[in-house]
Amino acid sequence: MTRILLAVGACALVALAGAARAEISDDRVKIAVLNDMTGPYADPTGLGSVEAVRMAVAEFGGVVGGKPIEIVFADHQNKPDVGAALVNAWIDSQQVDVVVDVPTSSVALAVQEITRRKNRVFLISGGGAAQLTGTSCSPTTAQWTYDTYALAQGMGTAGVKALGGSWYFLTVDYAFGHALEKDLTAVLKDNGATVLGAVRHPLNSADFSSYILQAQASKAKVVALANAGGDTTNAIKQAQEFGLTQSGQTLASLLMFPTDIHSLGLAAAQGLVMMDGWDPNRDDDSRAFAAAFRTKTGRMPSMLQTGSYSAVRHYLKAVQATGSDEAGTVMAQMRDTPVNDAFAKGGRLRVDGRMVHDMYLMQVKTPAESTGPWDYSKVLKTIPGDQAFRPLDKGGCPLAN
Structure with a gap:
């Protein structure tokens, strides 16, 4: 009888632990867009990437798993120390759950070490160094759009x-x-x-x-x-x-x-x-996104901006499916689900963090x-x-x- 009670108790603890993991922390999902807003990559990323992320959030009505979605953004000035300081502050004081975009690979490499250590999801659209999913790969990183x-x-x-x-x-x-x-x-x-x-x-x-x-x-x-x-x-x-x-x-x-x-x-x-x-002319989905983005910004989206939209959309779908914003849980769901949207058809996220697409x-x-x-x-x-x-x-x- 003692062994049975212990077994039942252990199962209950496992169930409680699973329930604790399957929840959205701080009663919100907070997305941070980090990129170059004033320098050489401001046009293909910058505020355009912020708008693309807003478009992804709007598809969910600004809510996922019954919790509000918040967006913050900043300019990393193409400096690794600036980018690292911003991400550390976002995670420590604002409980940011996911960092998005980050052109300039030296900044992306610095940010990746922080998100790895602090167990936050990192969705790279702008950073292109293949090292990010090579020798420096992280279990909480997805390199979405391209690489060298x-x-x-x-x-x-x-x-x-x-x-x-x-x-x-x-x-x-x-x-x-x-x-x-x-x-x-x-x-x-x-x-x-x-x-x-x-x-x-x-x-x-x-x-x-x-x-x-x-x-x-x-x-x-x-x-x-x-x-x-x-x-x-x-x-x-x-x-x-x-x-x-x-x-x-x-x-x-x-x-x-x-x-x-x-x-x-x-x-x-x-x-x-x-x-x-x-x-942008691949199919109806890509043409519709390009037209909607142009209506909002007056410009054609770059692959980096479209990639930010796609990565955040896929992330939010994973949060919705799991009821959790815990990095490991969300990343597992993202890897298990094909990417089919305005950016990619039949895309898949590998264990090394590389999202494979045409x-x-x-x-x-x-x-x-x-x-x-x-x-x-x-x-x-x-x-x-x-x-x-x-x-x-x-x-x-x-x-x-």
């Missing part, structure tokens, strides 16, 4: 055939640029191309003249821009001023956004080839091809997720074991 491995795979395999066999890099000097250059170099060499060199520039550079001159002097067929945002548009504008493309070299932008093309204008950007994680090799349209405002790009090739993203067992993530 996928950009390199798409550009490298197609670019050698389409653009030429000798390449030179113009790379932004921090974790994202370094990873992109490294990953693309490996793919280029596997496809028989030669990398003639690289030059690195500080984040948010205004003057690219010396870097452009070095790229010209290399005589490489292709000058690959391993940067993003304002750095990409500045580099393209100044490369044109120096006659780089007129002299027979080709510019390949590894990461461009609709706002970049808008800033350059179709006449200047036409023909540029780029990788993207989202096709990627797209895009080309900027000519002015004659464009049908109207923000109709700037077309799909050259759809790359299935299993081919675009690094295999689970190749990234060095301990969770893959």
Whole structure:
């Protein structure tokens, strides 16, 4: 009888523990959007990502599991110490449950260590270093939109055939640029191309003249821009001023956004080839989201903004299904549920944190091809997720074991 009573008591404790876990802490779900709101990535992330997250929350009526959803946001200024301080304060004093977006991979890596230690969900849309789901992977992180491995795979395999066999890099000097250059170099060499060199520039550079001159002097067929945002548009504008493309070299932008093309204008950007994680013309869902976002902001959403929307929507669905905002519980549910929304169809979240979905090799349209405002790009090739993203067992993530 004693053994029976002990067994019954143990079962009751387990049931109570399960009930305690399956609840929403602090009677609310708090989402923090952290990104660049004033610097080179403000256009593809910034307040646009905040609006995209609001759109996801609105689909739930501002409530999940009977509890209100709150949103806070801040500018990390592309500085790891600033981003880390904000996230620590959010979690410790405001009980934030999930951090979203975080472009600039050095900031994302710093934030990931905090969310890992404090058991909070981290939904990365802006940060692209493949290390985030490789050797630095975390059980509470989902890298949603793209990474440097996928950009390199798409550009490298197609670019050698389409653009030429000798390449030179113009790379932004921090974790994202370094990873992109490294990953693309490996793919280029596997496809028989030669990398003639690289030059690195500080984040948010205004003057690219010396870097452009070095790229010209290399005589490489292709000058690959391993940067993003304002750095990409500045580099393209100044490369044109120096006659780089007129002299027979080709510019390949590894990461461009609709706002970049808008800033350059179709006449200047036409023909540029780029990788993207989202096709706004894929189907009715993607077109509807793009139209709704444009109505609210006057702009076409970037893949980073659409990815933030998708990641938060999937997160809230998991909270609703489990009745909990505990990081491990929510992440398990997110991994068990396919991603089907305006961003991805048939996407899946792996144990290493990588969300696997189709990627797209895009080309900027000519002015004659464009049908109207923000109709700037077309799909050259759809790359299935299993081919675009690094295999689970190749990234060095301990969770893959």
